[in-house]
Amino acid sequence: MDEITQSVREDGETLPLIITPKNGRNSVDFLEGWISKNASYLKEKIREHGAVLFRGFEIDKPHDFERIVLRYQPELSTEYRGTSPRSLQPGTNAVFSASELPYFYPLGQHIEMSFLPAPPKEIFFCCLIPPSSVGGETTLCDFAKVYRDLDPDVRRRFEEKGVMYVRNHTRLDRLLTIDPTMMKGWEATFGSSDKAFVENECRKHNVDFHWSGPKNDNIKMIHREAAIQHHPETNVPVWFNHIQVFNMQMVSSYMRHHCARAKSLFFYFAYVCLLLLTWLGGFIKPHDLGFTTLYGDGTVVPKEDVKHIDDAIRKNLVFNRWQKGDAIMIDNFRISHGRQPFRGKRKVVVSWSKPFLKPKAFSDCC
Template identity: 50%
Template sequence: MDQVVCEFREEGTTLPLFIKPKNGQDSAEFIIQWIGENKELLRQKILEYGAVMFRGFKIDKGVEFERAMQQFEPELSKDYHGTSPRKQLPGTEYVFTASELPRFFPIPQHIEMSFLAAPPRNIFFCCLDEPVGPGGETTLCDFKKVYEDIDPAVRQKFEEKEVMIVRNYRKGWTVFTDPTQLKGWPEIYDTDKKEEVEEHCRKSFQDFTWMKNDGLKLVNQRAAFENHPETGDRIWFNHLQTFHWYMISDEFYRIYKRMGLFKYLLLSWFAWFLKMILFIFIGPMNCGFHTCYGDGTEIPDAVNKHVRDVTWKNMVFNRWKKGDMIMIDNYRISHGRQPYSGKRLIVVSWSKPYLRPSLREKNE
């Protein structure tokens, strides 16, 4: 580590660990080579701190980011069965825009693809165009701390009941009939053949039902927690923060409190009103996404608020700078996106799927 400088955001914090240039060694070629020569050390640091951020190096292109991450993780993946719209970056094979959602839309904290049987082991982000206005942070949260801070009685309920994730997809994008629809199922699975979708669902432990008008309902019952695959630490590991309509209005309200921008308070009221309309006329189980207890009963608003309080208490807000690259332990550290205005380009890559420890135990 004598070729670089290691430090934290501020005294008393440990997320993320920053790696910065030393003695003017800030070229893309230097850090790409350095990552390859120190990947085992980096694995130890990611395991210890949860995330490692490279700052101050001249990473200007998606292909440079891709080369750097392949030095660390030679076998990246481009299979993406999440809900956020993404575009592949020209000239790369494993680099995508982080999200094509509108700038005003926040993305709550989540472990990438935690609703699947095998989420990526690690996820990587890079800033190619930094935001200049307020917001735009890719926020981080240690879900080990979230697990520890959740009220023991609430934890026990989730331990006993687990969680059920419900997702509904149309064949086409239907944001005007249901704003929770972000992608159609042919985009999720890169095919419009139902038999291929069914085969994938069976392999990934997902219950599926074909609905009228070519709708697809996916239901995953999963453990609410996971043991970290290497440390054994207990981790809050589910998509409640993202796949529950309580969270959308609550997220906008918390953003308003933090940033003091009245438009987010208005969006919070609008989201709450829209939630009521959807719940009355569509029903929570027929919205684009929903989370309930594993037995199908609703999770009370008080529990949702408590989980949100704990999550926000542990969130880290770090402003992007051009060339930043971050490596994240996707089995411990969640990420999200604050809304923003103006230009911003964050790209993402991820590692191969890794079967959840709870499912490994069942299959052994």
């Protein structure tokens, strides 16, 4: 390991482990070779720390990022069933824009595609243009620690009931909506305009679906999942659901805290707008929102429990300021990620591994 330096943050936080080059060995060719030779060691460090950040290497293009990720994980997935708009990067086979949601909109902490029966086991990000303003971090949070810090009664209710996901999609993307979770149409979500294909995908993932609307081209998808998972390798219990993402109470909390950091009139204005959206969203039935997370029995999670979850996440939240060329590899069965609002330019790209079946199904616990 004489060719690289390993360290943790100056404040002692061990998420992520930081790897930097020695003696000018910062080329993509060098990093590609190092990862190829040390893939097993790297896997061990990702499990130990939750994530490994490569910093100081000359990663300038999406293709450079794809080269190094493929040396660690030769099988990347191009299947995406999330709700954030994203697009394949030119010159790559499996590198996408991280999210194309409006820059002022905060993305809550989440384990990628945790609402699916088989999410990716690992996820990879790279910063090609770092944000110039306050914010824009891809925040990390250890969801094993979040599970640990939750009140036992809150944990018990989720363990006993599980979670219900309700997703509503129109046919086409919607740029103007009071519900930001409804921006992405089902054609973009499934990568197909064929209803039969969409229906088969729903059946494959045990998702109930119903078509509605004047042209019968709006789809409502409902399915249930366990709220807690045990890590497939360490067996550590992990908070593993999407309630903290598609909940307007959470979104306004993220923006309120960002306003305190940024001290910007622009973000205060955006916060007021989000509060208005939250108020308007209160008039929409939960089952009609773009994406709603409920208890597995269909009942609404109390606001005080949502706030408690938010507090547990915020207690363990890690802010890592992006630098140009940063590439991070994350254990997606333990470490969540989110996005802080920002202004100006910022470009972060993402890849993820093949789907991995969750250890626990809804029927195992609920």
